Amino acid sequence: MSRRWLAERKREPYHRMAKEQGYRSRAAFKLLQLDQKYGFFKGARYVLDVGAAPGGWLQVASEAVDPDGLVVGVDIMRIESLEVENVRTIVADILEEKTVETIREMFPGRVDVVLSDLAPNVSGVWDLDQYRQIELARAALNLAKTLLKPRGWFVVKVFQGSEYDAFLKELRKDFGFVKIEKPKASRKESAETYVLCTN
Ligand SMILES: C[S@@+](CC[C@H](N)C(=O)[O-])C[C@H]1O[C@@H](n2cnc3c(N)ncnc32)[C@H](O)[C@@H]1O
Numbered sequence: 718m719s720r721r722w723l724a725e726r727k728r729e730p731y732h733r734m735a736k737e738q739g740y741r742s743r744a745a746f747k748l749l750q751l752d753q754k755y756g757f758f759k760g761a762r763y764v765l766d767v768g769a770a771p772g773g774w775l776q777v778a779s780e781a782v783d784p785d786g787l788v789v790g791v792d793i794m795r796i797e798s799l800e801v802e803n804v805r806t807i808v809a810d811i812l813e814e815k816t817v818e819t820i821r822e823m824f825p826g827r828v829d830v831v832l833s834d835l836a837p838n839v840s841g842v843w844d845l846d847q848y849r850q851i852e853l854a855r856a857a858l859n860l861a862k863t864l865l866k867p868r869g870w871f872v873v874k875v876f877q878g879s880e881y882d883a884f885l886k887e888l889r890k891d892f893g894f895v896k897i898e899k900p901k902a903s904r905k906e907s908a909e910t911y912v913l914c915t916n
Pocket residue numbers: 741742744745767768769770771772773774775791792793794809810811812834835836837838853
């Protein structure tokens with residue numbers, strides 16, 4: 718049995734659970750597990766989710782916020798409508814400067830939680846993929862700094878690699894509370910971690 722096959726099989730419970738529970742992606746469970754530990758959705762009304770397609774995290778956020786709140790999902794890919802009142806989605810590139818303004822105009826005020834599960838299309842060249850992922854995470858940090866309320870939460874996926882420590886340093890400069898997590902639903906062999914920031 719190949720390692721890959723075994724890894725796939727290990728991952729399978731989350732695929733099955735996502736199907737059974739009507740989530741669009743197994744990634745939904747990562748967000749559920751992180752929120753279970755940190756409770757960042759508690760009292761949240763406005764949530765921004767960047768790199769949101771196909772919409773698993775949007776489903777979780779939509780269930781977690783006030784019904785009269787708003788969750789905005791942004792991706793370069795079109796996100797099929799969730800058909801719930803409190804979610805709006807747009808197609809936009811997070812690396813384009815004008816996207817910040819477009820997003821800001823969608824919210825009536827400051828945002829409680831900024832979520833980023835952004836990841837580039839993997840090229841297979843690890844250094845390049847890691848570099849591009851950190852570039853995306855930095856763009857998300859810029860959004861968080863512009864849009865978050867005081868004491869708001871920033872939850873960001875970060876690939877471990879040569880830029881990792883430098884990026885963590887940046888996060889620690891901007892937030893008083895910074896924790897690194899690897900939720901159970903994240904594959905052990907993947908280099909992704911999630912960093913939770915507030916204050
Ligand atoms: C791991 S997926 C997100 C999965 C999502 N959290 C869910 O639960 O369904 C990462 C997403 O980042 C998006 N992405 C990559 N580069 C982007 C960019 N420059 N601007 C916006 N989205 C981007 C990809 O299109 C992809 O849909």
